[in-house]
Amino acid sequence: MKIASLSNPVTSDWLREQGLRLDASPYVSGSLEAKKILERLERTEPLANLTSGHSGGIFSGPMFRRVFLTDPRHSVPFLGTKDMMAADLTGLPRLRKSDAESAALSYLKVKPGMTLISRSGFNAGRRAYARPDMGNCWASEDIVKVEPDPNKIKSGYLYAFLLSQFGESLVRGSVYGSAVKHIEPHHIAGLPVPRLDKAVEGRIHRLVESSARLRAQYQTDLVSATRDFFDSVGLPELNDIQWHQQERDLGFEVPSVAHVSLRALNFSPRAQMLMEKLSSAPGKLLGQICTGGQLGSGVRFKRVDSDPEHGVQLVGQRQGFWLRPEGRWISAAQAPSGIFARDESIMIAAQGTLGENEVFCRPLFITGSWLKYAYTQHFLRVVSGDPEIPGAYLFAFFRSEAAFRLLRSLSSGGKQQDIHEGLRAEIPIPLAPLADRDRIAATVRAAYQKRDRADVLEDKALAMLTAAIEEAIG
Incomplete structure (x- = not known):
């Protein structure tokens, strides 16, 4: 509950200045107090x-x-x-x-x-x-x-x-x-x-x-890194997949269905074409890359609220994509260690609905100043266990339209979707030559350094x- 400051109480003059407005907003928000200071x-x-x-x-x-x-x-x-x-x-x-x-x-x-x-x-x-x-x-x-x-x-x-x-x-x-x-x-x-x-x-x-300007350069660098990724693995056509211009997934047949899934969306012809193109380039499966790292959701835990002086800011799926997150402050001492992220972790919004403009299946890259935040269990953590495949390189792929559509096709669940635990490990990740990987990763890292500098x-x-x-x- 918000209350007016006892050191600067609301007076009748303030009420008259506000046209006898009786809702609390201009008084407890500090609006009138700020005006008096600026006077x-x-x-x-x-x-x-x-x-x-x-x-x-x-x-x-x-x-x-x-x-x-x-x-x-x-x-x-x-x-x-x-x-x-x-x-x-x-x-x-x-x-x-x-x-x-x-x-x-x-x-x-x-x-x-x-x-x-x-x-x-x-x-x-x-x-x-x-x-x-x-x-x-x-x-x-x-x-x-x-x-x-x-x-x-x-x-x-x-x-x-x-x-x-x-x-x-x-x-x-x-x-x-x-x-x-x-x-x-x-x-x-x-x-x-x-x-x-x-x-x-x-x-x-x-x-x-x-x-x-730095934030605009950050955007330009990320777009450049993703384009460089597909050019370097010999799949430049995936820079512009024109998903909605392709024939819709209606009336298709699946020759054989394993016990993993019976959901039609998981066998989408358009997504299968993406999978085949990605598999055509030299690479590894995501599950193999994350061996020794992490490929799973965060831990569930009870949130114990705290003040900023003694707590940590908790980032959820909504504010995680903003320039500055605005999460609640919780006690880190009352939460498990898994709420924090390792450097160059990829956090994918893994629970939500399939609305075209929803964040479900969109990724975050955690590095620099964002390592100080805690993250909810609703993110899928993707952490490379292979030092030759850095997280910054993987992020250049996961932020692409191709990866987004592929992840969406792996949905499971009812009203709230999730990303199928077995199918996500089978995503093929094309691997460019080492020198190209280093260059792409360096572009992503430089972008996030510019973003931190902008803040x-x-x-x-x-x-x-x-x-x-x-x-x-x-």
């Missing part, structure tokens, strides 16, 4: 005075009928409220291009430097910076776009403020609703934005921009902004 600054400006563009630069969009396609020639990447938080944008749904470029929706195209704010649902109030690789994406009506006026404020500085503890309180305080939370553009138009020394604002902006720069920008505001208010 002590020499200069602040309303957010609406610092933006430009469609509807003054703070807008969402109309509700519309979404028609999704798979052919990149006739579609554009489409960001939803969860997608805008994602680290890897490769698997985004694609909106029909003719609709996206129409007069009714063309202004929903994302511009690098925008601040994106989720405006409805469970994720209402989360913020993301439009990095360079989002420049060809369209954003849904559930995202508020904040387009800064470059003649009045630096985009990176504005984002850093909205992401900071002050911006967090102000934006969260604008949320309204009970069952379904909402934020409307006009609710945040009056947020007070502190104006600092131009040199300070410039340094913060450059840090945020550098962070965004450091963003944290540095936030620390600089917070210190500057606290110094200014005395």
